[in-house]
Amino acid sequence: MKLKTPLIILNVKAYKESMGKRDLKLAKICEEVAKETGVNIAYCPQQVDLAWVANEVEIPCLAQHVDALDPGSKTGWTVLESIKEAGAIGTLVNHSEHRMKIADIDVIVEKSKELGLCTVICTNNVVVSRAAAVMKPYSIAIEPPALIGSGIPVSKAEPEIVSDSVNAIKELNRDTVVLCGAGISTGEDVRESLKLGAEGVLLASGVVKAKDPKRTLLDLASGIF
Amino acid sequence: MKLKTPLIILNVKAYKESMGKRDLKLAKICEEVAKETGVNIAYCPQQVDLAWVANEVEIPCLAQHVDALDPGSKTGWTVLESIKEAGAIGTLVNHSEHRMKIADIDVIVEKSKELGLCTVICTNNVVVSRAAAVMKPYSIAIEPPALIGSGIPVSKAEPEIVSDSVNAIKELNRDTVVLCGAGISTGEDVRESLKLGAEGVLLASGVVKAKDPKRTLLDLASGIF
Amino acid sequence: MKLKTPLIILNVKAYKESMGKRDLKLAKICEEVAKETGVNIAYCPQQVDLAWVANEVEIPCLAQHVDALDPGSKTGWTVLESIKEAGAIGTLVNHSEHRMKIADIDVIVEKSKELGLCTVICTNNVVVSRAAAVMKPYSIAIEPPALIGSGIPVSKAEPEIVSDSVNAIKELNRDTVVLCGAGISTGEDVRESLKLGAEGVLLASGVVKAKDPKRTLLDLASGIF
Amino acid sequence: MKLKTPLIILNVKAYKESMGKRDLKLAKICEEVAKETGVNIAYCPQQVDLAWVANEVEIPCLAQHVDALDPGSKTGWTVLESIKEAGAIGTLVNHSEHRMKIADIDVIVEKSKELGLCTVICTNNVVVSRAAAVMKPYSIAIEPPALIGSGIPVSKAEPEIVSDSVNAIKELNRDTVVLCGAGISTGEDVRESLKLGAEGVLLASGVVKAKDPKRTLLDLASGIF
Numbered sequence: 001m002k003l004k005t006p007l008i009i010l011n012v013k014a015y016k017e018s019m020g021k022r023d024l025k026l027a028k029i030c031e032e033v034a035k036e037t038g039v040n041i042a043y044c045p046q047q048v049d050l051a052w053v054a055n056e057v058e059i060p061c062l063a064q065h066v067d068a069l070d071p072g073s074k075t076g077w078t079v080l081e082s083i084k085e086a087g088a089i090g091t092l093v094n095h096s097e098h099r100m101k102i103a104d105i106d107v108i109v110e111k112s113k114e115l116g117l118c119t120v121i122c123t124n125n126v127v128v129s130r131a132a133a134v135m136k137p138y139s140i141a142i143e144p145p146a147l148i149g150s151g152i153p154v155s156k157a158e159p160e161i162v163s164d165s166v167n168a169i170k171e172l173n174r175d176t177v178v179l180c181g182a183g184i185s186t187g188e189d190v191r192e193s194l195k196l197g198a199e200g201v202l203l204a205s206g207v208v209k210a211k212d213p214k215r216t217l218l219d220l221a222s223g224i225f
Numbered sequence: 226m227k228l229k230t231p232l233i234i235l236n237v238k239a240y241k242e243s244m245g246k247r248d249l250k251l252a253k254i255c256e257e258v259a260k261e262t263g264v265n266i267a268y269c270p271q272q273v274d275l276a277w278v279a280n281e282v283e284i285p286c287l288a289q290h291v292d293a294l295d296p297g298s299k300t301g302w303t304v305l306e307s308i309k310e311a312g313a314i315g316t317l318v319n320h321s322e323h324r325m326k327i328a329d330i331d332v333i334v335e336k337s338k339e340l341g342l343c344t345v346i347c348t349n350n351v352v353v354s355r356a357a358a359v360m361k362p363y364s365i366a367i368e369p370p371a372l373i374g375s376g377i378p379v380s381k382a383e384p385e386i387v388s389d390s391v392n393a394i395k396e397l398n399r400d401t402v403v404l405c406g407a408g409i410s411t412g413e414d415v416r417e418s419l420k421l422g423a424e425g426v427l428l429a430s431g432v433v434k435a436k437d438p439k440r441t442l443l444d445l446a447s448g449i450f
Numbered sequence: 451m452k453l454k455t456p457l458i459i460l461n462v463k464a465y466k467e468s469m470g471k472r473d474l475k476l477a478k479i480c481e482e483v484a485k486e487t488g489v490n491i492a493y494c495p496q497q498v499d500l501a502w503v504a505n506e507v508e509i510p511c512l513a514q515h516v517d518a519l520d521p522g523s524k525t526g527w528t529v530l531e532s533i534k535e536a537g538a539i540g541t542l543v544n545h546s547e548h549r550m551k552i553a554d555i556d557v558i559v560e561k562s563k564e565l566g567l568c569t570v571i572c573t574n575n576v577v578v579s580r581a582a583a584v585m586k587p588y589s590i591a592i593e594p595p596a597l598i599g600s601g602i603p604v605s606k607a608e609p610e611i612v613s614d615s616v617n618a619i620k621e622l623n624r625d626t627v628v629l630c631g632a633g634i635s636t637g638e639d640v641r642e643s644l645k646l647g648a649e650g651v652l653l654a655s656g657v658v659k660a661k662d663p664k665r666t667l668l669d670l671a672s673g674i675f
Numbered sequence: 676m677k678l679k680t681p682l683i684i685l686n687v688k689a690y691k692e693s694m695g696k697r698d699l700k701l702a703k704i705c706e707e708v709a710k711e712t713g714v715n716i717a718y719c720p721q722q723v724d725l726a727w728v729a730n731e732v733e734i735p736c737l738a739q740h741v742d743a744l745d746p747g748s749k750t751g752w753t754v755l756e757s758i759k760e761a762g763a764i765g766t767l768v769n770h771s772e773h774r775m776k777i778a779d780i781d782v783i784v785e786k787s788k789e790l791g792l793c794t795v796i797c798t799n800n801v802v803v804s805r806a807a808a809v810m811k812p813y814s815i816a817i818e819p820p821a822l823i824g825s826g827i828p829v830s831k832a833e834p835e836i837v838s839d840s841v842n843a844i845k846e847l848n849r850d851t852v853v854l855c856g857a858g859i860s861t862g863e864d865v866r867e868s869l870k871l872g873a874e875g876v877l878l879a880s881g882v883v884k885a886k887d888p889k890r891t892l893l894d895l896a897s898g899i900f
Binding site (some may be wrong): 463464465466469470471473496497498500501503505513514515519521525526527528529531532533535536538542545546547598599654 | 698
C-alpha cells in the first residue's frame with residue numbers, strides 16, 4: 001500500500017474523542033468515505049492504537065511520530081521498524097507539537113527510504129519547508145502553528161505561505177508531495193488548498209471534534225478534484 | 226484486572242526480536258506460562274502494539290512509558306487516558322532509558338490513582354527510590370543502570386542495593402510493591418531477589434533475546450516461592 | 451562564602467531588564483542593600499554573566515541552572531565545576547522554567563556536596579518537596595507555578611502550601627533550609643512567608659521589573675526579622 | 676567586530692582544562708597568536724564565562740549555544756539578546772553535542788540577522804549542510820560526529836565530505852562561509868581543509884588539551900594561507 005495524491009490525512013492526535021474504540025471507529029469512517037468517494041484518505045491513529053487500527057482497516061495508516069533510534073533497548077520509544085511491523089506505511093515527522101532535531105529528521109527520512117516507508121515532514125514556514133525539501137522526503141506538510149486547531153483555514157488566512165511553499169519545495173525537489181494544514185475543516189478549504197498548488201491536506205480537530213465526522217469527511221472529500 | 230505479587234514483569238523495549246507478530250507471540254508465551262505455573266506475569270508491549278496485544282491476551286499489560294500530558298492536541302505523545310482505553314492496567318515510569326522530570330512523575334502517579342492505573346517507577350539507587358516512595362506509587366523497581374542488559378544479575382552483583390531499597394521504601398510507604406531488575410535471567414536470580422525482600426522482578430533482554438523464551442520464563446517462574 | 455538565613459535570593463532569569471550592564475547593576479544594588487540592612491541576599495545572574503558578576507560583587511552568587519554532566523566535550527552545557535570556578539557558591543536546581551529529571555537532581559545534589567556547593571531545589575507542591583527533601587539538598591524553595599510572576603504572593607494565596615512544605619521537609623530532613631517563592635514583591639510578603647515557617651524567599655520579577663529596584667529590595671529586606 | 680575569513684574558531688566546550696582562569700588564559704593566548712600572526716581567531720568560552728572573557732579580550736567571542744527563546748522568565752536558559760549584551764558577536768548553533776530542532780535553528784538564524792549577530796551552524800553530513808544552507812546563516816561548519824575529539828582530521832579521513840559540503844552549500848548560498856572541523860590539530864590539517872575549499876576550521880580538544888596551547892595555535896595559524 002502506498003500513499004496516492006490528491007490526499008487527505010487525518011491525524012487524530014491524543015484527543016479524548018479519538019481514543020480506544022473511538023479511534024477505530026474514526027478509522028472505519030475514513031475507510032468508508034474513501035471507498036464511497038474514491039478519495040485517498042490516510043489515517044494517523046493514537047500511537048498505542050497503531051498496530052490495532054492498522055490491522056483493522058484497509059486505508060493507509062501512518063504513525064504520528066517516530067524517534068530517530070535504532071531497534072534495541074529503548075524503553076518507551078518508537079522506532080521505524082516497529083511501526084512498519086505494526087502495519088503503518090509511514091509516519092508524520094516534526095509535527096508542530098513534536099518538533100525534531102534537524103539531524104534526526106535527516107536520519108528518519110533516509111532510513112524510511114531504505115525501509116520503504118513514507119515520511120510526511122511538517123514545517124512551519126517557507127524557509128523550513130525548503131530545508132526539509134533538501135532531504136527529499138515523500139511529502140512536506142506546511143502548517144503555520146498559529147492556525148493549528150484555530151478553525152481558520154490556512155488556505156484563507158495565509159494563502160501565499162501555501163503557494164510559496166509549493167514553489168520553493170518543487171524547485172528543490174519535483175517529487176515531494178506538498179500538503180497543507182492548519183484550520184482545514186470543509187470541502188471549500190480543501191478546494192482552495194488544491195488551487196494554491198497543494199496536493200492534499202493534513203487535518204485533525206476539524207474531523208475529530210466534528211459532531212458528525214462522516215458528514216465532515218464527505219464534505220472534505222468533495223473538495224478534492 | 227490488577228497486578229498481584231509476587232510478580233514478573235516483562236518489558237520488551239524496542240527490540241527487533243519483539244516487534245509486530247513476535248510481540249504478540251511473546252505475550253502469548255507469557256500468558257501460557259502464567260496459566261501453567263500460576264505465577265503472576267505482566268507484559269509491556271512495544272508502544273505501537275499496546276492496544277493490539279492488550280486485546281489479545283488475558284494477562285495484565287503495561288505501557289512502557291507515558292507522557293505527563295492531558296489528552297488533546299499532542300501529536301505523537303502518549304497520555305494515561307489513551308493507555309487505559311488501549312487496555313493497559315498501568316505503566317512503567319522513569320525507566321532508565323526514558324528518565325522523567327520529578328514534577329512529571331508526580332503528575333503521572335497522582336493521575337494514575339484517579340484513573341485506577343498502576344505505576345511502576347524505575348529508580349537507579351536508594352536515594353532516588355526513597356524520593357519515589359514519597360509519591361506512593363503502586364510499585365518501585367530498583368534497577369542499577371550499569372547492570373541493565375549486562376547478564377549480571379543485580380541480586381548477585383549488588384544485593385545490598387536491593388535490600389537497602391526495600392527497607393528505605395517500606396519505611397516511607399508500607400504499601401508500595403518493591404521490584405528489582407537489571408541482569409535478571411534465571412529462576413535463581415528471581416529466588417535471590419525475593420530473598421532480598423523484593424516482591425518480584427522487572428526484566429527484558431533475558432527473555433526477549435533468549436533462544437527459547439518459554440523455557441526461560443518457566444525457569445524464571447520456578448524462582449517464585 | 452556560604453548562604454546564611456534568613457535569606458532573600460534574587461533570580462534575574464533571562465529578562466531584558468537584567469542583561470549585560472543591567473545585570474551587574476542589579477547585583478550591585480543587592481550588595482548595597484545587603485550591606486546597609488545586614489540582610490542576607492544572594493544573586494542569580496543570567497547564565498552568560500555568571501563569572502563576570504560573581505567577580506564584581508561580594509554577595510553570594512548562584513547559577514540559575516546546571517546540567518547533570520561531568521566536565522568534558524559538552525558544548526554549550528554548564529557543569530558544576532564550571533560554576534564553581536566562575537565564583538558561584540551554588541545553583542538553583544529544577545526551577546519551574548527548567549524542570550529536571552529526578553535522577554539528574556540526585557546527581558547534582560550529591561556532586562554539589564563533594565564540591566562544597568549549595569543546591570536550592572525548586573518544587574511545585576508538598577509531595578515533590580518531600581521527594582526533594584529525601585535528597586538532603588542545602589535548601590528547597592517551594593513555588594506554586596501558577597503564582598510565579600503573577601504578583602499574587604504565595605504567602606497570601608496559598609499559605610498552607612508553605613507551612614505544609616515546611617513541616618513535610620523538616621520532618622524528613624531538619625537541616626534543609628525552606629524558602630518559598632512566587633508572587634513575592636513586598637516586605638509584608640516576606641514577613642508572612644517567615645511567619646509560615648519559611649527561612650527566606652526566592653523572587654524575580656518583583657525586583658527585576660520594579661521601577662525602583664533598590665527601594666523594592668529595601669522594602670523586602672524590612673520584612674526579614 | 677565581525678568574523679573574517681580565513682578563520683580559526685576555538686570552542687573550549689566544558690573541559691576541565693578550560694574553566695575559570697584557564698578559560699581566560701586560553702582566550703588571551705588566542706588573542707596573542709591572532710596579533711602575532713595576523714590570523715583571524717574567534718573564541719567560544721564556557722557559557723558561564725562568556726561576559727567575563729568577552730570583556731577581557733579583543734578577539735571576537737561566540738557563545739557555544741543559544742536557546743530559541745525570547746527574553747523573559749526563562750530561568751537558566753540563554754537568549755540571543757543576553758549573549759549580545761555579554762559582548763559576543765554570535766553563536767555556534769546545533770553543535771553535535773547540542774543538537775537543535777529545525778524550527779529553532781531557523782528562529783535563531785533569522786533573529787541573529789536582526790540583532791547583527793553571526794551564526795555558525797554545525798552539521799554532520801552533506802544533506803544537513805544543504806538544509807542549513809537554505810537558512811542563509813553566516814557560516815556552516817561541517818563536522819562528522821565520529822571524528823570529533825578523535826585526533827583524526829576530517830581533512831584526511833573524509834576529505835570528500837568537506838569538498839562536497841563546500842560545493843553543496845555554495846550552490847545554494849554563495850555568501851555562507853564554510854568551515855570544517857573534527858580532529859583538526861595541526862597546521863597541515865588547516866592547510867588541507869582550506870585546499871578542500873573550507874574557509875577555516877572549528878576545533879576544540881586539539882588546542883584545549885594540548886601541552887602547549889600557544890605552540891599548537893601558532894602551528895594551526897601557519898596553515899592559513
